Amino acid sequence: MKTIPEQGLDHAEILKQMQQYGSGDVNYHDSKTWSLVYHLNEDHTAFLKEAYGLYFSENALNPMAFKSLKRFETEVISMTATLFHGDKKVVGTLTSGGTESCLLPVLTYRDMARSKRKLAFKPEMVVPESIHVAWIKAAKYFGVKIIYAPLKDDFRVDVEAVRKLINRRTILLVGSAPSYPHGVIDPIAELSLIAQQHNLPLHVDACLGGFLLPFIEKNGVSVPEFDFRLPGVTSISADVHKYGFAAKGASTLIYRNMSYMKHQFFIDENWPGGVFASPALLGTRPGGSFAAAWAAMHALGEQGYRENARQIMDVTGELQAGIKAIDGLAIMGRPNMSVFGYYATDSRVNIFAVGDQMEAKGWHIDRIQRPEGLHVMVTPGHVKIVHDFLSDLKTSVELVRSNPDLAIEGSAAMYGMIAKLPFRGMIKKEVMKMMEGLYSPQGSMPMEGDDNPLMVKIAARIMQRFGKKVN
Numbered sequence: 478m479k480t481i482p483e484q485g486l487d488h489a490e491i492l493k494q495m496q497q498y499g500s501g502d503v504n505y506h507d508s509k510t511w512s513l514v515y516h517l518n519e520d521h522t523a524f525l526k527e528a529y530g531l532y533f534s535e536n537a538l539n540p541m542a543f544k545s546l547k548r549f550e551t552e553v554i555s556m557t558a559t560l561f562h563g564d565k566k567v568v569g570t571l572t573s574g575g576t577e578s579c580l581l582p583v584l585t586y587r588d589m590a591r592s593k594r595k596l597a598f599k600p601e602m603v604v605p606e607s608i609h610v611a612w613i614k615a616a617k618y619f620g621v622k623i624i625y626a627p628l629k630d631d632f633r634v635d636v637e638a639v640r641k642l643i644n645r646r647t648i649l650l651v652g653s654a655p656s657y658p659h660g661v662i663d664p665i666a667e668l669s670l671i672a673q674q675h676n677l678p679l680h681v682d683a684c685l686g687g688f689l690l691p692f693i694e695k696n697g698v699s700v701p702e703f704d705f706r707l708p709g710v711t712s713i714s715a716d717v718h719k720y721g722f723a724a725k726g727a728s729t730l731i732y733r734n735m736s737y738m739k740h741q742f743f744i745d746e747n748w749p750g751g752v753f754a755s756p757a758l759l760g761t762r763p764g765g766s767f768a769a770a771w772a773a774m775h776a777l778g779e780q781g782y783r784e785n786a787r788q789i790m791d792v793t794g795e796l797q798a799g800i801k802a803i804d805g806l807a808i809m810g811r812p813n814m815s816v817f818g819y820y821a822t823d824s825r826v827n828i829f830a831v832g833d834q835m836e837a838k839g840w841h842i843d844r845i846q847r848p849e850g851l852h853v854m855v856t857p858g859h860v861k862i863v864h865d866f867l868s869d870l871k872t873s874v875e876l877v878r879s880n881p882d883l884a885i886e887g888s889a890a891m892y893g894m895i896a897k898l899p900f901r902g903m904i905k906k907e908v909m910k911m912m913e914g915l916y917s918p919q920g921s922m923p924m925e926g927d928d929n930p931l932m933v934k935i936a937a938r939i940m941q942r943f944g945k946k947v948n
């Protein structure tokens with residue numbers, strides 16, 4: 478077991494060591510990654526660090542003590558609400574990220590329903606199959622049954638199926654703008670109508686699209702309506718730490734009016750520590766991320782966001798055209814923005830083997846399942862690598878097509894198995910074991926040179942249990 482050093486160490490020494498620890502991390506600076514980091518440029522990052530640093534110690538737990546932070550929060554929410562065509566009644570809170578902005582509406586609408594219907598009931602929410610996993614977490618945390626509505630061939634939710642799944646236990650409908658796996662916007666206008674007909678709240682998860690879609694639209698490109706222009710939409714989540722290019726730890730959760738948001742507030746008047754009130758999930762709320770969110774929006778301005786949106790969508794267009802031009806590949810559905818999946822149309826091309834080949838060429842590739850494919854999330858930095866990426870992708874596809882064995886080697890076989898294995902409970906069990914290992918006293922330090930993603934290791938363990946030889 479490690480212990481705190483007896484004597485404090487030299488700052489320079491500590492920082493040097495920390496930098497060394499990061500040397501094996503995924504390198505997003507070269508734009509060979511497609512997720513996790515929304516990096517604009519080094520200047521912007523340096524500015525965000527400065528803004529964050531100015532309010533490094535401040536705590537938004539008490540808005541009376543730090544009026545500056547309350548001001549940042551109010552203004553970020555107000556700017557975002559304007560972006561979503563909200564009127565003067567629109568209210569909201571800053572949260573720590575997309576997950577918190579998806580967790581809270583489930584709690585809010587559950588408690589709102591409970592306050593209206595006095596009788597005990599088991600609440601349910603109807604969501605598209607493509608909904609972000611944060612909603613599944615929310616359902617689990619807050620005891621709400623999740624009811625999945627199927628997708629149509631274009632990967633948008635089937636609204637007629639949603640209508641049929643509504644019953645007297647339903648407390649909430651959710652749609653995405655856009656969904657994470659396929660980057661398509663659900664038919665929010667139709668969901669809005671259904672929500673109004675059934676007098677149900679409708680939340681739009683725009684964690685990904687909230688700070689991009691409005692600027693694509695302002696640039697003159699048609700975007701299906703997803704915001705408060707639709708009367709049935711009661712709340713929207715949008716992450717400033719994604720396409721808002723703020724520091725991590727900042728998302729917005731915006732409600733049409735206070736009659737909804739008041740159910741989110743937590744108040745305990747009897748706590749021995751004093752009367753306690755909190756607007757969102759966290760207790761201590763980091764001032765730095767509030768400050769950096771406010772600073773990012775002011776630094777970029779509408780013109781900056783529009784220019785980023787133009788660049789991002791140009792790169793997306795080039796990538797999609799390039800992928801479609803590769804014999805044996807196609808794009809999933811018709812994505813509305815810069816996030817999309819692509820898959821193999823030729824049975825001789827195993828898409829996960831293509832992923833392996835790309836990894837061997839230094840790309841960090843995300844895999845998706847149902848349907849099996851690879852995933853892209855474009856940021857401005859990708860402008861400089863489009864041609865290299867497409868050229869490597871073409872070579873990889875050709876190599877996989879002419880070497881069928883590549884599909885049964887390496888991680889391709891593992892990802893394939895994970896996607897197809899009918900015993901999903903077994904995968905869950907193995908993942909649990911992995912998590913226990915990862916978070917055991919020694920578990921936080923992966924072995925040197927061990928670059929295998931978690932899923933590959935899990936698949937390897939399952940295959941071993943079946944007595945198969947694993948590479």
Ligand SMILES: Cc1ncc(COP(=O)(O)O)c(C=O)c1O
Nearest residue numbers: 574575576609611657682684685
């Ligand atoms: C649509 C959507 N909702 C919610 C989230 C969760 O966001 P976070 O990772 O910031 O918690 C994501 C993350 O990618 C997302 O794409």
